[in-house]
Amino acid sequence: MMPRHSSESSVRCVPATVSGVADVDELARHFRNQAMTMVERAPFSAEICAAVAEDREIVELLLAAPHEQRLPVLLLAAIHDQVLGDPACELGSWYPTVSRSPRTDPVAGALARHCRTHAVQLRQTIGTRSTQTNEVGRCGLFVPALGLLDAEVGPLALVDIGTSGGLNLRLDRYEYHYRPGGSVGGPSTVRIETGTRGHLPIPSALPSISGRFGLDREPVDVTDPISARWLTACIWPEQTDRFRRLSAAIEIATEQPVDVRMGDAVDDLADVTRTAGALGHPVVLNSWVLNYLPMQRRAAYVAELEQIGAERDITWVYAESPAQCPGLPFPDAILGEHVTALMSVRWRQGRRSVDYLGRAHPHGYWLHWVGRPSTNALAG
Numbered sequence: 242m243m244p245r246h247s248s249e250s251s252v253r254c255v256p257a258t259v260s261g262v263a264d265v266d267e268l269a270r271h272f273r274n275q276a277m278t279m280v281e282r283a284p285f286s287a288e289i290c291a292a293v294a295e296d297r298e299i300v301e302l303l304l305a306a307p308h309e310q311r312l313p314v315l316l317l318a319a320i321h322d323q324v325l326g327d328p329a330c331e332l333g334s335w336y337p338t339v340s341r342s343p344r345t346d347p348v349a350g351a352l353a354r355h356c357r358t359h360a361v362q363l364r365q366t367i368g369t370r371s372t373q374t375n376e377v378g379r380c381g382l383f384v385p386a387l388g389l390l391d392a393e394v395g396p397l398a399l400v401d402i403g404t405s406g407g408l409n410l411r412l413d414r415y416e417y418h419y420r421p422g423g424s425v426g427g428p429s430t431v432r433i434e435t436g437t438r439g440h441l442p443i444p445s446a447l448p449s450i451s452g453r454f455g456l457d458r459e460p461v462d463v464t465d466p467i468s469a470r471w472l473t474a475c476i477w478p479e480q481t482d483r484f485r486r487l488s489a490a491i492e493i494a495t496e497q498p499v500d501v502r503m504g505d506a507v508d509d510l511a512d513v514t515r516t517a518g519a520l521g522h523p524v525v526l527n528s529w530v531l532n533y534l535p536m537q538r539r540a541a542y543v544a545e546l547e548q549i550g551a552e553r554d555i556t557w558v559y560a561e562s563p564a565q566c567p568g569l570p571f572p573d574a575i576l577g578e579h580v581t582a583l584m585s586v587r588w589r590q591g592r593r594s595v596d597y598l599g600r601a602h603p604h605g606y607w608l609h610w611v612g613r614p615s616t617n618a619l620a621g
């Protein structure tokens with residue numbers, strides 16, 4: 242299937258008139274709700290949502306997206322994308338990502354002028370793109386796990402499933418600061434800070450990586466400036482630390498691109514893992530990906546890993562939500578929890594062991610290291 246953003250020919254502009262008034266009212270309610278839920282974490286984005294909710298012409302822009310994509314965050318990202326493309330535009334002076342001292346007076350007037358002037362381009366973006374994430378902060382979760390593995394079976398050949406732009410495959414180019422704990426890696430333009438609890442095994446050096454492969458059903462080509470800009474536009478503009486970190490990681494990836502392939506997590510896992518296995522101990526990584534798979538496909542993914550693990554030594558390290566990924570081998574104590582669980586499953590000479598490494602913030606801002614074996618059976 243053609244990714245929504247991959248080709249101009251896939252532009253899908255739905256005229257506002259084809260959807261009924263009820264749609265617009267409902268969407269306006271979504272913007273109002275979004276404003277309320279994000280006001281503490283992202284007050285500027287909340288102000289935009291609140292302003293959009295009161296302006297039917299802006300709300301209608303979202304009707305250019307297919308029904309399931311009509312999310313306030315898509316419109317927010319489309320507007321942010323335009324601001325990033327033209328930082329000197331009037332609206333840019335409110336955006337912390339392009340203005341050193343962003344304006345704090347009400348943005349509604351400038352927002353309305355911007356959206357009316359750029360309605361055609363906004364509809365085109367909204368009609369062809371969907372929001373995307375590649376969170377390099379999650380490397381702060383992977384590094385301690387990979388440090389242990391490197392000491393055991395390194396060098397490591399990484400296979401990042403649901404890799405997005407492949408940015409987490411360059412984790413050995415970033416610097417890490419664990420508080421408390423210590424630092425490792427760098428110097429780097431990508432600085433990852435992680436608050437810690439527990440006895441975190443911070444490696445004395447970053448793991449040696451002998452291969453890196455990414456797989457995604459809709460990979461983001463971060464060497465293409467337009468795709469890279471869209472990825473950064475999907476970050477809320479007040480999250481300037483994430484924005485700068487992501488931009489710096491994109492620069493590194495542009496200098497040293499990794500092998501990112503288009504493919505499916507289940508159907509193409511074995512092939513890419515075998516390719517990686519020729520270069521080092523294969524480590525399959527996935528973070529915030531398996532929640533996109535229906536239950537049966539998640540079970541099939543685990544079954545594929547079991548099959549590979551029966552044939553050769555491999556390790557699977559994942560950071561996923563127990564609440565959103567039932568069927569993965571999480572310890573009973575955290576089943577159904579809305580947390581990011583860091584897990585490691587090792588197959589050594591056909592024998593499998595499962596370790597619950599810790600619980601974490603979804604973007605890696607903190608990690609509570611647990612580091613204990615878990616007896617859970619894998620989903621069958």
Ligand SMILES: C[S@@+](CC[C@H](N)C(=O)[O-])C[C@H]1O[C@@H](n2cnc3c(N)ncnc32)[C@H](O)[C@@H]1O
Nearest residue numbers: 374375376403405457458459505506528530533
């Ligand atoms: C929320 S993003 C996470 C990206 C990256 N793992 C990270 O932590 O930043 C989820 C990614 O999974 C990909 N994805 C979802 N379902 C997939 C599938 N069946 N096969 C491959 N990739 C998939 C999406 O395209 C998207 O890039």
